[in-house]
Amino acid sequence: METPGEPQDRREDRLELQDDVLQDDVDRTFSRLAPLPAPHGFTTGVLLAVAAARPVRLSVRWLTAAIACVLAIGLLGFWAGQALVGGGTLELLATLASDADALGTTPGEALLALLDVAPWIEILGIGGALGALTVLLRHLGDTGRGAPRATAGGA
Amino acid sequence: MEQRGADEALARLARDGDDAAFATLVERNQQRVFNFAYRLLGDYDEAADAAQHGFVQLYLSLPQLDLARPLRPWLYRIVRNRCIDVIRQRRTVSLSAAEDAEDDNGTALESRLPDADPLPEELAERADLQQLLSAAIHRLPAHYRDVVALRYTSDLSFAEVAEALGIPENTARIRFHRAKALLRTALRELM
Numbered sequence: 001m002e003t004p005g006e007p008q009d010r011r012e013d014r015l016e017l018q019d020d021v022l023q024d025d026v027d028r029t030f031s032r033l034a035p036l037p038a039p040h041g042f043t044t045g046v047l048l049a050v051a052a053a054r055p056v057r058l059s060v061r062w063l064t065a066a067i068a069c070v071l072a073i074g075l076l077g078f079w080a081g082q083a084l085v086g087g088g089t090l091e092l093l094a095t096l097a098s099d100a101d102a103l104g105t106t107p108g109e110a111l112l113a114l115l116d117v118a119p120w121i122e123i124l125g126i127g128g129a130l131g132a133l134t135v136l137l138r139h140l141g142d143t144g145r146g147a148p149r150a151t152a153g154g155a
Numbered sequence: 156m157e158q159r160g161a162d163e164a165l166a167r168l169a170r171d172g173d174d175a176a177f178a179t180l181v182e183r184n185q186q187r188v189f190n191f192a193y194r195l196l197g198d199y200d201e202a203a204d205a206a207q208h209g210f211v212q213l214y215l216s217l218p219q220l221d222l223a224r225p226l227r228p229w230l231y232r233i234v235r236n237r238c239i240d241v242i243r244q245r246r247t248v249s250l251s252a253a254e255d256a257e258d259d260n261g262t263a264l265e266s267r268l269p270d271a272d273p274l275p276e277e278l279a280e281r282a283d284l285q286q287l288l289s290a291a292i293h294r295l296p297a298h299y300r301d302v303v304a305l306r307y308t309s310d311l312s313f314a315e316v317a318e319a320l321g322i323p324e325n326t327a328r329i330r331f332h333r334a335k336a337l338l339r340t341a342l343r344e345l346m
Binding site: 024025026027029030032033035036037038039042043045046047049050053 | 174177178181182185186187189190193199203206207210211214215274284285288307308335338339342
């Protein structure tokens with residue numbers, strides 16, 4: 001077989017198992033032998049073995065974002081806790097729980113009081129950070145040990 | 156028609172994270188590599204495992220490989236080493252006198268006068284040619300068997316065969332030509 005740009009002596013050096021350039025009877029005998037096809041699914045097997053063998057590669061950027069989410073959840077949780085206790089939310093909730101009549105008689109006022117004292121920003125922040133962390137962890141799990149895909153013509 | 160450097164180009168892409176390029180690299184070389192392992196081992200499943208091992212090692216070694224040099228000699232060297240390990244493991248557990256005598260047969264074959272008479276033409280027409288040639292190759296001493304298996308299953312030049320086997324190019328040429336004479340002797344005895 002010829003390859004562009006290859007020196008003449010190299011081309012002649014390659015074993016051409018074709019009748020017109022065979023050197024001797026042993027070469028001709030081996031040329032009659034059809035090569036065995038590779039086992040069915042060989043490429044897929046290689047790719048799966050590679051996926052199992054290679055080290056987990058995590059994106060630093062995504063990992064940093066996940067850690068930031070965890071820290072945010074911790075910080076927001078701390079602030080929310082302080083607000084719940086120091087801002088009177090827990091006390092209000094305890095009062096409403098103990099006085100069901102008040103809740104049934106003036107639900108609007110109870111709700112307004114709760115909206116006024118509850119740390120909603122911190123609570124919403126915690127929810128958002130949890131959602132973001134879920135997405136990040138799912139992405140890290142998918143890409144960390146993903147197997148390479150065979151081409152359409154692969155075995 | 157294969158292009159020189161195509162495998163190396165695919166390897167560079169694979170090294171940069173293109174898994175489809177690595178899959179293509181495997182598909183381009185799987186048949187030759189498998190046949191090389193089969194010539195050495197004579198066992199279909201063991202040859203498949205050895206060939207797969209070679210490609211896995213190739214992938215894991217991509218960051219360290221010098222892709223300015225031809226890739227195939229390195230790949231065949233890895234597969235050959237794996238085949239040697241398999242053969243050694245066979246001998247460790249084997250209680251068969253026939254397998255233990257393989258080396259003795261190879262030495263005895265090598266000690267005979269080289270056979271220069273051409274092989275009979277009808278040999279090429281035999282239905283069991285695959286088995287005959289495999290048996291003949293397995294009768295060769297190991298250092299001849301490697302060269303013959305590489306030359307008849309891959310498209311490596313003598314320089315690349317030498318690189319794959321870690322020997323000088325002239326040694327590879329000499330071993331190949333001597334091996335062919337021994338193959339004639341072995342094939343006549345097996346016919």
